[in-house]
Amino acid sequence: MHAIVIEEKQLRWAEVPDPEPAAGEVIVDVTAAAVNRADLLQRQGQYPPPPGAPVYPGLECSGVISALGPGVEGHHVGERVCALLAGGGYAERVAVPAGQLLPVPAGLSLVEAAALPEVACTVWSNVVAHDRLRTGETLLVHGGGSGIGTFAVQLGKALGARVLVTARAAKHERLRALGADVTIDYSEQDFVQVVREVTDGRGVDVVLDIIGAKYLARNIEALAPNGRISVIGFQGGTRAELDLGALMAKRGTISSTSLRARPLADKARVVAGVRDQVWPLVSAGLVKPVIHTTLPLAEAAEAQRVMETSDHLGKIVLLR
Ligand SMILES: NC(=O)c1ccc[n+]([C@@H]2O[C@H](COP(=O)([O-])OP(=O)(O)OC[C@H]3O[C@@H](n4cnc5c(N)ncnc54)[C@H](OP(=O)(O)O)[C@@H]3O)[C@@H](O)[C@H]2O)c1
Numbered sequence: 001m002h003a004i005v006i007e008e009k010q011l012r013w014a015e016v017p018d019p020e021p022a023a024g025e026v027i028v029d030v031t032a033a034a035v036n037r038a039d040l041l042q043r044q045g046q047y048p049p050p051p052g053a054p055v056y057p058g059l060e061c062s063g064v065i066s067a068l069g070p071g072v073e074g075h076h077v078g079e080r081v082c083a084l085l086a087g088g089g090y091a092e093r094v095a096v097p098a099g100q101l102l103p104v105p106a107g108l109s110l111v112e113a114a115a116l117p118e119v120a121c122t123v124w125s126n127v128v129a130h131d132r133l134r135t136g137e138t139l140l141v142h143g144g145g146s147g148i149g150t151f152a153v154q155l156g157k158a159l160g161a162r163v164l165v166t167a168r169a170a171k172h173e174r175l176r177a178l179g180a181d182v183t184i185d186y187s188e189q190d191f192v193q194v195v196r197e198v199t200d201g202r203g204v205d206v207v208l209d210i211i212g213a214k215y216l217a218r219n220i221e222a223l224a225p226n227g228r229i230s231v232i233g234f235q236g237g238t239r240a241e242l243d244l245g246a247l248m249a250k251r252g253t254i255s256s257t258s259l260r261a262r263p264l265a266d267k268a269r270v271v272a273g274v275r276d277q278v279w280p281l282v283s284a285g286l287v288k289p290v291i292h293t294t295l296p297l298a299e300a301a302e303a304q305r306v307m308e309t310s311d312h313l314g315k316i317v318l319l320r
Contacts (some may be wrong), residue, residue, distance in 0.1 A: 001200070002091070002298070003090060003092065004091065004297070004298075005055075009043055009044055009045065011304065013300075016091070017030075018093055019216060021095050022067055024070075025097055026068050026098055026101065027066050027093055027095055028063040028065055028067065028094050029093055030094060030320050031059065031062050031063040031114070031320055032114035033317070033318045033320075035057050035303050035304060037146070039304065041265060042087075043057065044059050049086060050086055053088070054094060055088075056089075056090050056092045058318075060082070060083065060089055060116075061085060061089040061114055062082035063110065063192065064078060064080055065077055065079045070169060075101065078281050080104045084118060084259070085268060092297075097264050099264060102265055102271060102279070103279070104145065106283040107285070108282065112289040114317055115314070120274045121267075123155055125141055125259070125270045126138065129278065133156065133206045134205075136138065136160060137161050137162070137205035138203075138204040138205050138206070138260075139156040139162070139204065139205065140166075140208070141153055141163045142215065143211070143233075145165075145167040145310075145312075145313045148208070148232070150178060153175060153179050154179055154286070154287040156179075158286040158287050164184075164195065164309055165180045166185075168310075169183075171272050191218065195222040199224070202224050203225075205224050205226060207219045207230065208232065209233070211235050212236050213265075216254075217246070224305075225250055228254075228257055229254045231254065231255070246265055292317055294319050295319070299318075
């Protein structure tokens with residue numbers, strides 16, 4: 001088969017050996033795969049795949065099952081699926097642990113389905129399973145125009161929350177069309193001040209943060225009593241001073257998770273939660289894949305260049 005290989009921090013479409021399914025795995029013939037910011041870090045050598053994971057980049061895909069490994073039950077050859085991956089999505093075929101397979105949501109094409117597993121699992125596991133966002137609460141999503149952000153806005157609205165986002169102004173109109181109640185241009189406005197203004201000084205209940213160190217103190221300032229902050233990205237660095245007094249004054253909680261390196265059983269639980277709680281919202285049209293553009297899989301380097309500009313809104317999808 002062919003896959004995208006990383007050589008000296010460059011991506012190249014190359015012939016590589018076919019994957020074999022281990023016990024509990026299936027082989028998916030890839031129809032589409034989506035690009036994630038973490039793939040850019042992997043190319044630069046800063047985010048190696050966990051032991052045992054496929055070495056090629058790609059954290060999610062869609063396609064058709066072409067082989068079953070020993071012990072796989074409840075799936076069949078020819079089944080259309082999408083999947084959360086620890087790697088290997090930028091390829092014609094990938095071995096996937098069966099617990100990380102999801103059905104293609106009703107009404108979606110395979111290409112659309114490729115844009116969902118990573119964002120759905122990340123946002124659901126943080127905002128719903130961990131932070132327990134409730135109807136009537138307020139959610140602040142940093143980087144509303146990201147793949148993660150465009151999904152979080154829609155999920156927050158579908159769950160009955162009020163959703164505030166930070167993003168550059170060029171993305172505000174489209175984010176409001178996705179359901180964002182308040183759009184904040186982080187390059188011009190202080191998000192803490194805007195949060196105070198629009199919440200009558202109360203703050204937000206949940207923050208989904210992709211910036212990390214640079215926003216830590218201000219995220220705590222923006223928090224409502226009993227608020228929860230989930231840090232899932234470090235685009236603004238990893239080291240910052242934490243004022244525990246400020247956090248305690250809010251009775252606040254800060255957590256940080258990643259998906260890729262979790263044990264298989266943990267990932268299977270997240271995937272099951274997404275299938276049970278998020279897929280019905282997708283099938284009902286309340287949460288839609290947001291695809292900025294599609295490119296051939298062999299042009300993954302160009303897809304990553306588009307992501308690096310940050311001018312995209314939503315997901316960039318690679319087609320086989
Ligand atoms: N922990 C996990 O399990 C997990 C899983 C998936 C993703 N992530 C993380 O989630 C983040 C988003 O991933 P993605 O693939 O969706 O990336 P993406 O589509 O490339 O989005 C990155 C976004 O960051 C925004 N941004 C840059 N500086 C900002 C700032 N100071 N304030 C607010 N927004 C800012 C950009 O928006 P503007 O154009 O508006 O600046 C851009 O939309 C990444 O950091 C990624 O590593 C974590």
